[in-house]
Amino acid sequence: MRIFIAGASGAIGSHLVFQLVARGHEVIGTTRSAAKTGALRALGAEPVIVDALDPDSVADVVARAEPEVIVHQLTALSGPADFRHVKRMAAATNRLRTEGTDHLLAAARAVGVAKFVAQSNSGWMERTGGPVADENGRIEPNPPADAAAAVAALRHLEEAVTGISWADGIVLRYGGFYGPGTGIEAAPDAVMAGLIRKRRFPIVGGGGGVWSLVHITDAASATVAAIERGKPGIYHVGDDEPAPVRDWLPELARALGAKPPRRVPAWLVRLLAGRTPVDMMTRARGISSEKIKRELDWAPRYPTWRTGFTEGMR
Template sequence: MKIFIAGASGAIGSELVPQLVARGHEVVGTTRSVAKTDALRALGAEPVVVDALDPDAVADAVARAEPEVIVHQLTALSGPADFRHAKRTFEATNRLRTEGTDHLLAAGRAVGVRTFVAQSNSLWMERAGAPVVDEDARLEPAPPADAVPLVAALRHLEEAVTGIGWADGIAIRYGGFYGPGTDLSAAPDAVLTDGVRRRRFPIIGSGAGVWSMVHISDAAAATVAAIERGKPGIYHVADDEPAAVREWLPYLADTLGAKPPRRVPAWLVRMLAGDFAVDMMTRAPGISSEKAKRELGWTLRFPSWRTGFASGL
């Protein structure tokens, strides 16, 4: 198939492009930076420099590519997250998930794409209920004030993509990425890894929030399967071991040869940085990926973050 990947130079795009090319697909990949075009070409994609927030530029790029599939992997999450100013930190990504999604959908409809796959996120599933949820669960209906724009943007993306009637619309709620090209990798400039080594990534409060993790190569493989065999709707993509922050974070620190993470009272973090980080660290549920394995035939290279942290960073 001819596949148009918006955000092809990002962490998952860089894994997704070679996997698709290896399976015989023709890939056109977008980037915001001219400097990244050679890297995309080396991965096997035809690079296109485009501003995803410019509807005319998006429409022109998609029209020229004439793809059968559009894959939306656009974010603007490079650099350390500043949870004290969460609205500002995630503002650009929120626009890509709202305006950028709408531009890509309009362009895709104009050329008659048959499948549209988009990146969502599992960290803001509804807090009430089970510690691990499937695709029937909804996004958190009453997030903290500093997370409202982010959750609203995720909701817009999911509803817009899965609600299209002219193509198969698929939203993938990924777990937390780790591995090459992510903020949690062996690279010296990996933000989360560096934070753990410097003991700047603490366990907040109870640390009872359950996170689901996924190696970036596994996330890309699930995306390939969704492109080729997915049905309209939502898929969860993460490994088989959702775990509380107080469990996986000390294990990660030990794996990295770092000191155990500090513990910080929730009230103190809430006072200094707001509710955003406290909520994620203490209330988040994990996700089950049984649907993706059952319907897509997806198998994990790293079924657990335990082996993944040890050998997959």
């Protein structure tokens, strides 16, 4: 198939390009940076530079590409992890999930795209109903005020994509990424790994929030399955062992050669950083990926973070 990947130079994009090209697909990949076009071309994609927040630019590149499938992997989640930069990244990502989604959908409809696959995440599943949610679970309706914009952007994306009638609209709710290119990896300049090594990524409160994790290559292979065989709707993409933060974070620190994470009271984190990190660390729910395994015959190479952390970080 001829596949247009918006956000092809991002964390999952390069892995996805590699896997799709290896399976014989023709890939057009977007980036915001001319400096990244060479890397995309080396992976076998046709690179294009586009501003996803410019509807005319999006319409033009999609019309010229004439794809059968559009894959929306646009985020602005990269760079340093200081507080001001994180706020800018979050705001930019919210726009990509709202305005950017709308621009891509309009362009897709104009050229008769048959399938539209979009990135969501599982971090804001509704905070009631047990430690693990399936695809019938909804996004948290009452998030902390400092997360309201991000949650609203996720909801907009999911409703816009699953609501289309002129093509197969598929949303992938990914677990937390780790592995090459994600920032949680063995590379010495990896941002999140650096925080963990410096003991600046603590366990908050009791650390009872349940997270689902997924190795980045497994996230990419699940996306390939959705592109090739997916039906309209939502699929969860995580490994087989959702676990509380207090269980997996010390193992991740050990795999990175770091000291055990510090433990910080929830009230102190709430005072210094707001309610969102406390909520994520203490109330988050994991996801079940049984649907995508059953319906699309997908299986993760790293079925648990325990082996992923030791074998899949390089």
